[in-house]
Ligand SMILES: Nc1ncnc2c1ncn2[C@@H]1O[C@H](COP(=O)(O)OP(=O)(O)OP(=O)(O)O)[C@@H](O)[C@H]1O
């Protein structure tokens with residue numbers, strides 16, 4: 001059962017996801033503590049992305065995808081309830097994708113887009129402030145402050161990904177979902193993003209899918225291990241990587257399969 | 259011979275066949291171009307006869323104080339006759355008619371236009387180049403042979419002798435025929451121009467664009483972004499592809515039957531012509547637009563949705579702007595096709611003799627291709643060169659439009 005503890009930013013239980021007839025997530029229950037980083041790990045195709053995309057209802061876009069289960073935001077908001085508008089949900093639960101996907105518009109417009117459509121800023125000045133602040137928090141401001149009007153697709157991959165993070169935090173979400181945010185980046189850019197995640201967790205709850213054990217252990221306090229649509233094990237990151245309870249988990253982190 | 263050598267030889271042969279096919283088609287294109295240019299270039303030059311024109315107030319119904327409208331309405335036939343008498347003194351009635359035939363039938367209009375622009379000329383003598391008649395023009399250009407029996411000539415012996423004497427006095431000259439670009443159609447080849455048809459085509463294309471572009475864009479956006487793919491979209495897809503291949507005359511019949519027959523729209527106007535061309539262009543636009551919508555990466559849509567944009571905002575803020583270059587390219591190519599289509603225009607009546615230059619989509623008009631068709635039907639040699647010149651103009655517009663289409667794609671296309 002979902003417990004009503006509001007120390008959790010998000011609580012899920014009895015989650016089943018099907019693509020058509022094919023099962024992708026099988027009865028998963030997982031809670032995400034506030035202002036902490038939770039890693040989702042597991043072999044390719046085990047359903048990490050699928051599960052993550054349930055949390056801001058990105059799976060709604062896929063016609064054949066059928067999601068069932070309980071999802072509670074802040075202990076009381078059922079995010080799949082018909083009264084909830086998916087746009088407001090996504091205002092609270094932002095997302096960063098595996099491949100940086102900035103809009104082919106200016107750097108400024110990329111960050112300003114979210115605040116604009118949600119009417120967050122009441123004046124141009126305030127909008128400027130939000131853009132600046134978001135870029136600051138994403139650790140990108142110093143690099144782009146002189147070329148805010150350049151087209152964002154001209155940035156390097158790592159910069160683009162930080163821009164996408166700035167774009168996500170510009171609408172002041174509570175939760176940020178990250179699906180392998182560093183898999184397209186080199187080690188230096190990856191290190192920058194990891195530093196950034198460590199800073200962001202002060203203010204945001206972060207859920208990150210990663211294939212890198214070392215990354216999971218560097219950035220997250222909780223880790224969940226998925227296998228074939230099942231949640232095999234969940235716990236403190238330190239414990240999962242040193243003495244997991246399940247043999248499957250042990251096999252995976254020691255590289256014996258996956 | 260080893261197998262590799264055989265394959266290499268085959269490749270060589272294939273290359274040779276390809277070269278041969280290309281050279282052959284290039285050769286035909288060149289012949290076509292040569293034919294059109296050599297016939298058509300004459301249309302840009304007009305033969306004139308220099309004459310002293312005394313704007314004799316006795317033969318002019320208006321004065322220099324008259325309003326422009328009055329000057330336009332007055333008749334200048336007597337003045338023209340008087341000018342001929344002055345420049346060719348001592349003609350009897352029979353010879354007078356022969357000489358008069360050497361000048362354009364629109365002599366009086368040429369005088370009128372001069373007075374309109376220079377009202378103070380009345381009472382003065384001016385030296386003017388008067389347009390020759392088309393038959394004389396064709397003789398001077400060498401398109402009609404001189405050394406054939408008189409009965410086979412449009413210009414008789416007497417007129418030839420006058421021509422030679424004018425020529426020896428240096429009175430014959432040639433000028434750039436700007437009338438071709440500023441006049442509407444005419445019964446007389448020397449004054450016939452393409453502007454009326456050009457404007458007719460322009461208004462028709464304007465209507466075609468305003469009708470087909472928004473509908474095509476919205477239809478493709480709806481099909482691509484909002485409808486769940488299924489049986490119905492498959493059926494629509496097949497139908498659209500089919501419609502793109504339907505011969506244009508069928509669209510002409512549709513226009514005739516529906517727009518004119520059922521909705522009672524007028525015959526012969528660019529509005530109807532444009533709508534018919536629009537029907538015809540619509541499938542092309544939809545196909546091009548859908549292809550370019552599909553070219554927008556899904557990650558852009560996800561990016562917008564993830565910051566909480568609605569589907570509508572995602573489509574209108576991100577997807578459509580990114581697909582627009584492809585859509586525009588398809589539209590321009592579709593309109594270039596429409597510009598050259600003759601059959602639909604024939605069926606909705608845009609193929610009649612129209613002298614006035616249309617002032618809008620509701621005025622009777624022809625279009626470029628139908629004007630070319632009209633002229634090509636004409637027996638007079640003077641219209642033959644107009645036909646070719648019209649084709650040259652049409653081809654230039656097609657080349658321009660297709661170049662613009664390529665440039666739009668190069669300039670605006672986003673690279674991923
Ligand atoms: N759009 C889709 N349509 C059909 N099946 C899908 C779709 N997306 C994912 N699946 C299936 O669901 C299962 C889980 O996929 P998912 O992308 O969630 O895995 P993942 O753990 O994120 O893998 P990876 O580490 O490779 O990203 C897979 O078997 C996959 O084939």
Ligand SMILES: [Mg+2]
Nearest residue numbers: 048049050179
């Ligand atoms: Mg994945």
